Amino acid sequence: MANKLMLLIFVVGFALCVESKYMVYNTGAKIVPDKLNVHLVPHSHDDVGWLKTVDQYYVGSNNSIQGACVQNVLDSLIPALLADENRKFIYVEQAFFQRWWRDQSPATQKIVRQLVDAGQLEFINGGWCMHDEAATHYIDMIDQTTLGHRYIKEQFNVTPRIGWQIDPFGHSAVQAYLLGAELGFDSFFFGRIDYQDRAKRKAEKALEVVWQGSKSLGSSAQIFAGAFPENYEPPSGFYFEVNDDSDIVQDDMNLFDYNVQDRVNDFVAAAFSQANITRTNHVMWTMGTDFKYQYARTWFRNMDKLIHYVNEDGRVNALYSTPSIYTEAKYASKESWPLKTDDYFPYADRINAYWTGYFTSRPAIKHYVRILSGYYLAARQLEFFKGRNEAGPSTDSLGDALGIAQHHDAVTGTEQQHVANDYAKRLSIGYNEAEDVISTSLAYIAQSSSESGLKLQQCPLLNISYCPPSEVNLSPGKKLVVMIYNSLGWKRSEIVKIPVVSANVIVQDSTGKEIESQILPVVDAAMALREFYATANVGKSPVGGPLYWLAFKAEVPPLGFSTYTVSSGKRAATTSVREKFYRSDGNQNDAIEVGPGNLKLVYSGSDGKLTGYINGKNMVKSSLEQSYSYYVGDDGTKDVAPVVAQASGAYVFRPNSTFPIQSQEKIPITVLRGPLFDEVHQNVNSWIYQITRVYKEKQHAEVEFIVGPIPINDGLGKEVVTQLTTTIKNNKTFYTDSNGRDFLERIRDYRSDWNLQVNQPVAGNYYPINLGIYMKDKDTEFSILVDRSVGGSSIFDGQLELMLHRRLLVDDSRGVAEALNETVCIPSACKGLTVQGKFYFRIDPLGEGAKWRRSFGQEIYSPLLLAFSEQDGDEMTNFKVPTFTGIDPSYSLPDNVALITLQELANGEVLIRLAHLYEVGEDKDLSVPARVELKKLFPNKQIIQNTETSLSANQKREDMEKKRLVWSAEGSNHKSQRVSRGGPVDPIKLVVELAPMEIRTFLINFSKKLSTL
């Protein structure tokens, strides 16, 4: 009996062993036309910094914060892909990929190239990072994408086809048409749109659309765009990281918990559920999420089994896919898609949760990124003029740091504090190297030689009145030389201000002619800022200090410089400062007019408040008031279920009340008058100081604000705004830019795509601003331009509002797990962050504001660049070339065109981009086609080849156009739309035509490597 039992056990055991032989899964499924096709898209979302720094994420350190290691992802991926030729993976962030790639052996690199060639590994999106779409400037978006795309092209000779912006917090029009269609992308996918919009789109099967982001370029720059049904993760229950809690597919009958049929049923149910909200018989599953595939085998093992058993089951067809394959399937269906225009801002993920706080979060980092963006543009020009030095300093590390800083948890301000510090450190290192490039190039050009006798210094902390090179004692015989570089393609005339230690100085131009200048005191508020922030930034307390600002008018040629000298001397009577000090005593009722030119601002004599705006030149007269107030950030504690608690934080803006900021006494104002400009100083309260400048020769006012530290001793987080109020009847309508480019119409409490349920009347009407905001009525338009990305709105008719600074005490529970409470420390103290910045405003007759917004907007983006040198004696021996222009001296770019890139690449080719600055119909004179003569841009060089490329310069434009998919949008008739574009460039004449809003990119080869000089 016992033996028989033993035998029986043996036989049964043997039989089971025989059954459990090596299993081959059939993973080779392709699209099946008459079935529902489930495209499994394996991916990992790797943030280029967030809770950890980019390097910590890459190497996998600091895992107590987050167990994430991108090196593991890429290391484990390669054997997993090699194990089955049907498996596929997409990779996105090149800042990570290049870190990994340079560490790989030639043998591994060869294998990876084969995987790319075979389509198993596909690069999509392909920029250095997955950039944000609200707080980014379009030039930065282009630059960081170009960096990644050219890297992929060089290493793999491929061009990414798909946009993959799955995590950014709302989506911009510029992303769709410029960083989508103009890159040659066939489609563009994303995860975050407003929850109300998403619900409606699901009901109408309208998550996937044809998006025309540009009014000017219309269908010629449209793209197929798909919002995911929920987020960028797999359907619930299909997470297969090694420690995920989804049920794995257990198909071994020898073991307990065999579950194949259950898992197949789950799969089919999830597929049909998604099919119910999707057009065509193709759905995409995003198989992965943040930092997944660190152990890629678990994902692929389970997907292998699902594909095998689901297809055996036969109700749906599952396949390994990529967004490219999915896009081709959608295209082949010949379906018509809903037409989408404008953008997907603002984003709310549930009631009371508008992600509009990050438009302003970390305003100092935002400014640092913007300033360095303009600096990078100028530095590449000067690098080109001297000739790129492969051995020496270059602009590359600044390009890398700026690329990383565009990430959707970098410039957004939604990273942890230590990560924000890391971004700033990278930018600072990049700046230092680029500063070297600029100084060396300017010295080289000024001397007409490579002699390095001339040492030039720059002042990155000029905004806090800190500039050691200009704060020098100018004894007789000594001169301070100021070189002023203009990176714009047209001549500029602008007031330059530098700190000096003596009022007895004169300014001469390079011919020796004394020019008009103005001396102003450095006020106490600025000195306090200088003392604390110079110590915090430089590591030591500044010695002495400037007593004055010296201002003078500089005239600078296009892409060139002028040189001015400052020396001690008796100031001529006409240039002396006429200072008038005014303090309201409460009894004076006369209006105070400020401004030495056509533009006058009017202040009340009784309370010192701004009351009016008058411009005698264009006959504009308007009432105008300005105020400051703050919102108290909600801490979410009063929310009652089922409403989810929501605090105001790094991402989300959720005010619970608003308070006007008024000093207890009447606001004392001080007016400083001078020949070049007047200043109005206002101590708004103990932590807000404001200087308003009205220039003699400018038709706009400039407001410099110093806000902070925002007090929190009452236990309340605060979000500080300023409002400018006019009598303009804008009827709820205002306009904000998309990434500094197209202006989009915004209507308060309204969305064109759905019937908005308003639950946050302030936060839900906030929009990102990178260039400006304006409103208009039948007579007038009122515009404000900004110096960095901020949030803003028109909450009341006649009023525009900007959020300048925010300091909050509670995390808003979107993952960053820190309150947005920025502090700055010196050895003896830590204080809440103070922010210094500027905005500019102007009122125009209706239809005349665009010229200022566009041309002055370029000047804000590209401020004049100053370099200093001390000089002994009268002769300017070190400056053989005191003025310079890099283009033909008789030429300048048309008023409606900017040169947004001029860069010598490592291979010696020169990359240029020309951008038309106006939309169709925006300005009666300048919304017209423009022409640029390339020969005059490069007067001393011979162009032997000029190739027009895609926006990211990774393929010929004509090749890109040939491949372009033509999508069909519901209700749009392609034949009736005439879109204007510049024609081909004649290789002999070399004249580039640009239609409104067009950007054209070229790679140029010159006859031989020559200096431009």
Ligand SMILES: [Zn+2]
């Ligand atoms: Zn992310």
